[in-house]
Amino acid sequence: xxxxxxxxxxxxxxxxxxxxxxxxxxxxxxxxxxxxxxxxxxxxxxxxxxxxxxxxxxxxxxxxxxxxxxxxxxxxxxxxxxxxxxxxxxxxxxxxxxxxxxxxxxxxxxxxxxxxxxxxxxxxxxxxxxxxxxxxxxxxxxxxxxxxxxxxxxxxxxx
Amino acid sequence: xxxxxxxxxxxxxxxxxxxxxxxxxxxxxxxxxxxxxxxxxxxxxxxxxxxxxxxxxxxxxxxxxxxxxxxxxxxxxxxxxxxxxxxxxxxxxxxxxxxxxxxxxxxxxxxxxxxxxxxxxxxxxxxxxxxxxxxxxxxxxxxxxxxxxxxxxxxxxxxxxxxxxxxxxxxxxxxxxxxxxxxxxxxxxxxxxxxxxxxxxxxxxxxxxxxxxxxxxxxxxxxxxxxxxxxxxxxxxxxxxxxxxxxxxxxxxxxxxxxxxxxxxxxxxxxxxxxxxxxxxxxxxxxxxxxxxxxxxxxxxxxxxxxxxxxxxxxxxxxxxxxxxxxxxxxxxxxxxxxxxxxxxxxxxxxxxxxxxxxxxxxxxxxxxxxxxxxxxx
Ligand SMILES: [Zn+2]
Numbered sequence: 001x002x003x004x005x006x007x008x009x010x011x012x013x014x015x016x017x018x019x020x021x022x023x024x025x026x027x028x029x030x031x032x033x034x035x036x037x038x039x040x041x042x043x044x045x046x047x048x049x050x051x052x053x054x055x056x057x058x059x060x061x062x063x064x065x066x067x068x069x070x071x072x073x074x075x076x077x078x079x080x081x082x083x084x085x086x087x088x089x090x091x092x093x094x095x096x097x098x099x100x101x102x103x104x105x106x107x108x109x110x111x112x113x114x115x116x117x118x119x120x121x122x123x124x125x126x127x128x129x130x131x132x133x134x135x136x137x138x139x140x141x142x143x144x145x146x147x148x149x150x151x152x153x154x155x156x157x158x159x
Numbered sequence: 160x161x162x163x164x165x166x167x168x169x170x171x172x173x174x175x176x177x178x179x180x181x182x183x184x185x186x187x188x189x190x191x192x193x194x195x196x197x198x199x200x201x202x203x204x205x206x207x208x209x210x211x212x213x214x215x216x217x218x219x220x221x222x223x224x225x226x227x228x229x230x231x232x233x234x235x236x237x238x239x240x241x242x243x244x245x246x247x248x249x250x251x252x253x254x255x256x257x258x259x260x261x262x263x264x265x266x267x268x269x270x271x272x273x274x275x276x277x278x279x280x281x282x283x284x285x286x287x288x289x290x291x292x293x294x295x296x297x298x299x300x301x302x303x304x305x306x307x308x309x310x311x312x313x314x315x316x317x318x319x320x321x322x323x324x325x326x327x328x329x330x331x332x333x334x335x336x337x338x339x340x341x342x343x344x345x346x347x348x349x350x351x352x353x354x355x356x357x358x359x360x361x362x363x364x365x366x367x368x369x370x371x372x373x374x375x376x377x378x379x380x381x382x383x384x385x386x387x388x389x390x391x392x393x394x395x396x397x398x399x400x401x402x403x404x405x406x407x408x409x410x411x412x413x414x415x416x417x418x419x420x421x422x423x424x425x426x427x428x429x430x431x432x433x434x435x436x437x438x439x440x441x442x443x444x445x446x447x448x449x450x451x452x453x454x455x456x457x458x459x460x461x462x463x464x465x466x467x468x469x470x471x472x473x474x475x476x477x478x479x480x481x482x483x484x485x486x487x488x489x490x491x492x493x494x495x496x497x498x499x500x501x502x503x504x505x506x507x508x509x510x511x512x513x514x515x516x517x518x519x520x521x522x523x524x525x526x527x528x529x530x531x532x533x534x535x536x537x
Contacts, residue, residue, distance in 0.1 A: 015284050019277070021216035023270050026179030058182045061226035064189060064199035 036151035074106025117154035164384035173334025184227030203257030208241035208264035242490025242521030297525035317344035327478025329507035365485020391415025409448035433493035490521030
């Protein structure tokens with residue numbers, strides 16, 4: 001009957017979606033990751049606007065032309081911006097707290113994203129006292145190389 | 160109506176590419192612009208078709224492949240089905256907002272799991288998904304109903320595969336290119352009875368790109384403009400149980416396109432048709448609804464031979480979707496093949512007759528839930 005109260009509250013159904021993919025890294029990213037194995041950070045240069053892309057791009061999205069020139073860029077750079085992440089959620093690879101950073105590596109024209117680590121990150125106020133907008137950082141290499149972005153373990157503060 | 164034409168196009172072959180989706184997209188978009196002699200910044204607008212979350216394993220929120228399609232810092236939008244994307248592009252020219260629109264569709268099937276791992280997610284999560292309803296089981300139920308109600312035989316359905324894969328032998332862009340017999344089809348693995356493995360489309364790579372232009376501009380960008388005469392779309396209920404699986408929305412979509420193009424007798428006036436047939440029997444059913452034969456006569460149509468490459472009304476000279484199935488891109492592939500047939504540039508798969516008018520059809524959803532078509536003319 002329409003006026004009868006339901007015995008139970010409407011339920012929620014738990015759903016999870018897991019789908020496997022085999023994503024082509026492509027020749028451009030392959031060369032970048034091979035460079036990391038040799039502790040080199042490689043970029044590409046646009047012959048039209050002269051910007052240096054790191055990570056490298058096979059083409060310049062603005063000029064829409066092939067980037068054919070490869071260059072090795074600096075392993076130190078300037079902090080363009082950063083944040084302090086304290087939130088855990090399903091699918092996140094790094095365990096909080098961690099410090100995402102955008103670095104402009106020496107000799108390049110754009111921000112390169114990684115993380116700052118190498119000291120105790122547990123207290124935000126202490127982190128904020130050390131990490132400075134515009135400050136210098138340097139890549140610290142992982143001893144074990146797997147050809148992934150974590151071949152650079154993290155960026156350390158240059159003091 | 161403001162006149163507009165396909166000015167240039169490019170398509171990738173169906174074989175697996177080692178390049179990532181971004182670079183794969185860039186190569187084809189760049190090829191079209193180079194053919195037209197246009198800079199990226201000279202394109203009025205870009206429309207992309209992709210089904211990112213399932214057919215690329217990416218969320219669309221950051222629209223990462225926009226860079227590859229040249230859509231960076233220009234007006235742009237995206238659609239999930241490439242035929243719809245093309246129709247959006249037409250509207251953007253008809254409205255007078257733009258003189259050129261680049262439409263690019265992107266899929267790398269080689270990176271994806273099986274088609275039905277993904278199409279299973281099209282099903283509603285509460286009752287259809289747990290019951291194993293996906294695109295193939297829905298199509299198999301549609302095929303059974305078609306065979307029963309219209310006396311279509313398994314042999315007639317198998318003949319579609321023989322014809323289309325045979326045509327694909329001449330198309331260097333097709334993915335599956337092999338000669339098969341009716342017996343090969345009937346003896347291939349049963350996927351979901353009555354559907355056999357060879358009657359189901361593969362999972363292909365496919366980036367395709369079309370430059371659409373308003374009349375004056377089109378004439379400057381090509382010597383062989385292919386004019387858009389009409390288009391139509393229509394969508395059915397989501398729930399299979401709400402629908403007549405043999406009389407869906409295609410007739411309505413076709414009626415809209417024919418009216419716009421001034422076509423009264425499609426059987427006579429359509430010189431070649433590129434039809435989206437992810438399952439072999441659907442070519443026969445869609446031909447009926449498009450008016451290329453009478454209702455219930457799809458079986459007779461394939462038996463008569465008129466839809467063969469060198470028949471009076473060729474259907475799928477490219478090899479169709481059975482030979483090449485880059486999911487969301489397949490609409491643009493139908494359009495590109497139609498444009499090639501009109502401009503006489505299809506090479507080994509060019510039909511014998513003179514092609515003035517061509518029909519390109521697209522479908523997605525279970526058992527043809529959504530249909531779209533475009534009429535092109537030389
Ligand atoms: Zn540039």
